[in-house]
Amino acid sequence: MSDQIRLKKGLDLPIAGAALCEVTKRVAPGLVAVKPTDFRGMVPRLLVKEGDSVKAGTPLFADKKNPAVVFCSPVSGAVDAIVRGDKRKLLEVRVKADGKNEAVAFDVPKISSLGKAEMTEVLLRCGVWPCLRQRPFGVVADPAATPKAIFISGMNTAPLGADPEFALKDDYAAIQAGVEALGKLTGGGVHLSLPAKNFAANELHKLTGVVFHAFEGPHPAGNVGVQINHISPINKGEVVWTVDLHLVAVIGRLFLKGVYDTRRVIAVAGPAAVKPSYVEVPAGVSMQDLAEYFGEGDVRIVSGDVLSGEAIGREGFLGFYHNQVSVLKEGHYYEMFGWANPFRGKKFSASRAYPAFLRCKKKYEMDTNENGGERPFLMNDVYGKVLPMDIYPLYLFKACLAGDIEKMENLGIYEVIEEDVALCEYVCPSKVEIQNIIRQGIDLMMKEM
């Protein structure tokens, strides 16, 4: 075990509606979707037509720039619809399950018999390659790249996030197989970060073939980007890969069972969730299958956590990388002299401008109200307090706004993706869309490189 890394900066959002540790529903495959928009910068080439019958593991589309990277159907059935947006941009490939639960039977060799090239070939052929993401920029890993190391976060500090120890408790064998497989891809080792609390007692601590790291601290300590920054920061020209823990299990199942099995246990939570708890679902599950958790009224359904997730609506589909659905009330209301109210007991503030810091045990029914109008950057010390990285956030944001590539590079654009700066956006009193700024900065970097 390496040293314990204690982070002080950050913020655990006291939001109400945490999921009870109980699986309250197992959703049988119905309508699911695979969304090319989940994969940053990927231009899809469609491989199926509407009406084609597919099995779990049949490729639906491939990456135009890298045709070996394919994105597969998570269920067996027929292609129901191909949804396009503006300029015919491919948004969703929907598959209607037929209930047969057939899967493509892949011929998978033993892990120990494979080298890097063969392992890459197997992962690509069996459709699990998109589970690997690459930093800088959080794109799908480039099979031709040589990663410095592979990082997995074994902790989830995101607001209302799924607890890996509960959600993955039946998957330890698959995770073990997954990390062994990943170990073949890099010379730098597979790094797994666990919470410092009960570090040795953690079930994940029994895994072999990984390098453990212990982290302690508030969100975003569980973000893999923050962990990389403290374990082995990314420099210009370097590449690391990251895999979400629940997707390590997907890779592992491929080697244990020879099939593309992306079922996952997700947390359905949030102040507006009806019975916040865990649900077992296929990847890309339709929100209509979870309708009973959302209740009536004007609510926002977020695939992912409330800080960095994506609003998908009642008809939407779970994102490929997400293992959480957050449910929030929409905040369409006016609040008379809200800014002048000395107490404002129903709202949380991380700043001491409100006495929320005195109500330390309280959980808040947060909604989507902006709580103010957008203004220029004014305060300069709020962002650094929630970003536990060796980075000057305000300067990075301004470099992104200015589109100054050299500055962005120097100030650490390679080390962050949107989710790492999400808390900066949360606390910003000027209500600036910081994740959007970083997104545009990253898009510019990718275009120019």
Next chain:
Amino acid sequence: MAKNFFDKIRPTFSKGGKLGWLHSSFDAFETFFFVPDRVTRKGGVHVKDCVDLKRLLIIVVLAMVPAFLFGIWNIGYQHNVVFGLGWSFWQMVWYGFVKIIPLYLVSYIVGLGIEFASAQIKGHEVSEGYLVSGFIIPLIVPVDVPWWMLAIAVAFAVIIGKEVFGGTGMNIWNPALLARAFLFFSYPSKMSGDAVWVGGLSKALAGGTPWKGGEVVDALSGATPLSHASLDGLSAAGTSAWNLFLGNVPGAVGETSVIAILIGALILVCTGVASWKIMCSSVLGALFVGWLGQIGGVTDIPCWEQLLMGGFAFGTVFMATDPVTSAQTECGKWIYGFLIGALCITVRLFNPGYPEGMMLAILLMNTFAPLIDHYVVSANVNRRLKRAKTV
């Protein structure tokens, strides 16, 4: 009720409405009364902290209220002392109130007028930044400043100091100090000397109006203790450290009472709105140079007394900590604050022509704050580059 009113007139001020071009102004008033119903956008965070700029800035204004209230009384008190009137407490307060209100009207009407107009022209939302600047300006000028001068100074500060740089958040210099500097250099006779700091005194002197207790004036003609003290020490200026701490001495409206300013500092630090690092380092810088001056034989004033004099306390607490014009990096703040304190006392010790060093010290360090930050950020960049080489 107010909600209904806004809902009723909103179409008139929306795009395409009759008064659609006044949209920014409508928005400013509406958001003043109501936190808007806007929700977070797709692709960002979905919940947001309930703090906004209005809240932070109102706290700054609130923190200045003790100094403001004390200032009102002190205007009346100084007038009373100089003219030997034997007024009661409420008479003094009333005199101060009548003196200060026109300054506030001028400051806010001119300043906010320009802010609204420029937001209107650019089609932006009106930023709340001027609420604070507008509150500071009357507190740092002599109470007898002619209104038209103040209006010009405010217009200069807002237009040249702020709007040409792109408005709130983009300015290099603290707008309030810029207004004062403008007055100081454009109309020195109204801004310096001894008589200007007592309400009604300069008029009385100029007009030859007889006043009771003329002999008192002679004794007090060193109306700002600072100009005498910087040369001769406090007792020669007819005052004591205790009086400076309380603030019942002549001076700009808000800057005399250290105790009132300390209450404000406490509010700012407890709420985390202003940087305690800047305040601390500024005090340290002043003590350091004050101490050097003392052991070097430049002055007889103990270094701690320097902290009580003139605009040092007010500047340190309310103006050096302006988040826009101060250093932006945490390390830079220590350097920035220290240099402000040090420069302020240096100016006091070595240039009797400008006994009030704080204004110049802050404006100068505002200018250099980006440079300090540049070096702090460069160090971070170099660290990152070095890391690349060693791995």
